[in-house]
Amino acid sequence: ALAATDETEAGRHLAALARAGLIDHVRGNRYRLHDLVRAFAQARLLDEEDPAERTAAQERLIGNYAELADSVLRLVDGNNSTRSDHFSPHGFTSLDEALRWLDDESSFITAALRHADEGVDQAAVLHLLGALCDYCLLRGDLYRLGEISELTQAVDQGLLVRSVQWRTGIAARQLGELDKARATLASVVDLYREAHHDAGAARALNSLGITLHHQGNLTEAAARLREALDLQSVPELATDRAWTMHALAAVQRDRGHLAEALDLLNGSLVLHRAGDSVHGEAWAHFQLGQLALRQGDVPRAEEDLRQALERYGRTRD
Numbered sequence: 001a002l003a004a005t006d007e008t009e010a011g012r013h014l015a016a017l018a019r020a021g022l023i024d025h026v027r028g029n030r031y032r033l034h035d036l037v038r039a040f041a042q043a044r045l046l047d048e049e050d051p052a053e054r055t056a057a058q059e060r061l062i063g064n065y066a067e068l069a070d071s072v073l074r075l076v077d078g079n080n081s082t083r084s085d086h087f088s089p090h091g092f093t094s095l096d097e098a099l100r101w102l103d104d105e106s107s108f109i110t111a112a113l114r115h116a117d118e119g120v121d122q123a124a125v126l127h128l129l130g131a132l133c134d135y136c137l138l139r140g141d142l143y144r145l146g147e148i149s150e151l152t153q154a155v156d157q158g159l160l161v162r163s164v165q166w167r168t169g170i171a172a173r174q175l176g177e178l179d180k181a182r183a184t185l186a187s188v189v190d191l192y193r194e195a196h197h198d199a200g201a202a203r204a205l206n207s208l209g210i211t212l213h214h215q216g217n218l219t220e221a222a223a224r225l226r227e228a229l230d231l232q233s234v235p236e237l238a239t240d241r242a243w244t245m246h247a248l249a250a251v252q253r254d255r256g257h258l259a260e261a262l263d264l265l266n267g268s269l270v271l272h273r274a275g276d277s278v279h280g281e282a283w284a285h286f287q288l289g290q291l292a293l294r295q296g297d298v299p300r301a302e303e304d305l306r307q308a309l310e311r312y313g314r315t316r317d
Contacts, residue, residue, distance in 0.1 A: 055119040062116060063124045065109050069131035072098040076138065076279045076315045095278065099316055102135055110144060113151060126163065133167040138279075138315065142171045162191045166204050173211050181211045199240065202231035206244045213251050221251045239275030242268040246284045253291050261291055282311035 014031050017023045023031045075095045092098035109132055116125065129148060136145040145167060152164045169184035185208040192201035205228035212221035225248040232241035249264035265288050272280035285308035292301035 051117070051119075055117045058112070058116050059120045059124065061112055062120055062128055065105070065112060066124045066128035066131065069102060069105075069109065069135070070127055072102045073131045073134050073138075074276075076134075076277075095314055103139075106132065106135060106141075106144070110147060113148075130163055133164055137167060137170060137174075140174070142175065145171050162188055162195070162197075162200060165191070166200070166207065169204075169211070170207050173207070173214060178211060178215050182208065182215065185211060198231045199237055202228040202237065202240060202244070205231070206240075206247055209244075209251070210247050213247070213254070218251055218255050222248060222255070225251065238271050239277055239280065242271035242275065242277065242280055242284070245271070246280075246287045250287050250290070253287075253294055258291065258295060262288075265291060278311050279315045282308045282315065285311065 014023065018025050018031060022037050023033050025031055071092070075092070075098050092101065109128065113125065113128065113132075129152065133145060133148055136142065136148070145164075149164050149168050152161050165184060166188045169181050169188060172178075172181035172184060185204055188204040189201055189208060192198075192204055205224050209221045209223075209225035209228065212218075212224060225244055228244045229241060229248070231237075232244060245264045245268035249261040249268065252258075252264065253261040265284055269281065269284040269288070272284055285304045289301045289304035289308060292298070292304060
């Protein structure tokens with residue numbers, strides 16, 4: 001019901017509930033229900049509220065969260081294919097403020113997803129889940145990523161499951177579980193191909209190629225990354241292509257193909273800048289620094305690594 005009122009009236013109701021001891025004041029204008037009160041309120045809602053009105057209120061909340069979370073991650077990663085097509089002004093004055101908001105709200109977002117009715121628009125749910133998954137990977141919050149994976153398995157929506165499984169494969173690689181990561185990502189590639197979803201298949205191929213690189217399988221890693229590049233040749237996937245280019249550059253560097261690696265990295269940096277991807281620029285500079293070290297150019301390596309460090313700091317990676 002509160003979600004259907006204006007902000008001033010909702011604030012008055014929340015303050016009254018806090019004074020009555022039914023909710024806890026967390027910080028600012030944020031409150032949290034006691035578990036017992038939540039269970040009671042959920043039962044009353046089911047008995048008394050019109051289901052259509054309840055679903056509409058939840059949909060507005062999830063839609064607002066999705067737009068804001070998407071905007072935060074867009075400031076980090078730029079305009080890649082994991083962000084929604086719709087872009088609204090976010091009102092954040094800086095990347096730091098945007099990330100701080102997402103830090104504060106992430107637990108509330110997870111709760112909103114967990115308690116959402118089945119009738120809530122699945123496109124909004126997908127966009128919110130995608131942004132939350134990317135946030136978990138950025139922060140290294142693999143526990144919450146596991147929670148989200150359980151939520152999507154319960155919903156069993158194909159696109160939701162594929163999207164979260166892809167991120168789960170990346171998380172397994174971050175934990176050093178390379179065989180598990182490879183198996184998970186290979187299955188996600190197949191799922192996206194079966195669904196004729198080229199952008200998703202390319203993203204999964206990119207992650208699979210990076211995993212193969214970590215396993216020392218450079219030939220197959222290069223092959224998978226080139227497959228991804230072929231799928232990302234369309235202009236709207238330019239920022240995705242930039243990520244694959246610097247992943248392939250790292251493989252080619254380790255194969256001794258230094259000139260090709262440099263061309264790929266310079267190209268990826270141009271695309272990351274065009275796509276406003278601070279995070280992508282950080283990775284491209286990091287790889288350029290690694291390449292410069294391989295070539296024995298220490299001053300250039302130091303400059304690129306400093307630029308990478310500055311951008312990693314801005315994104316809190």
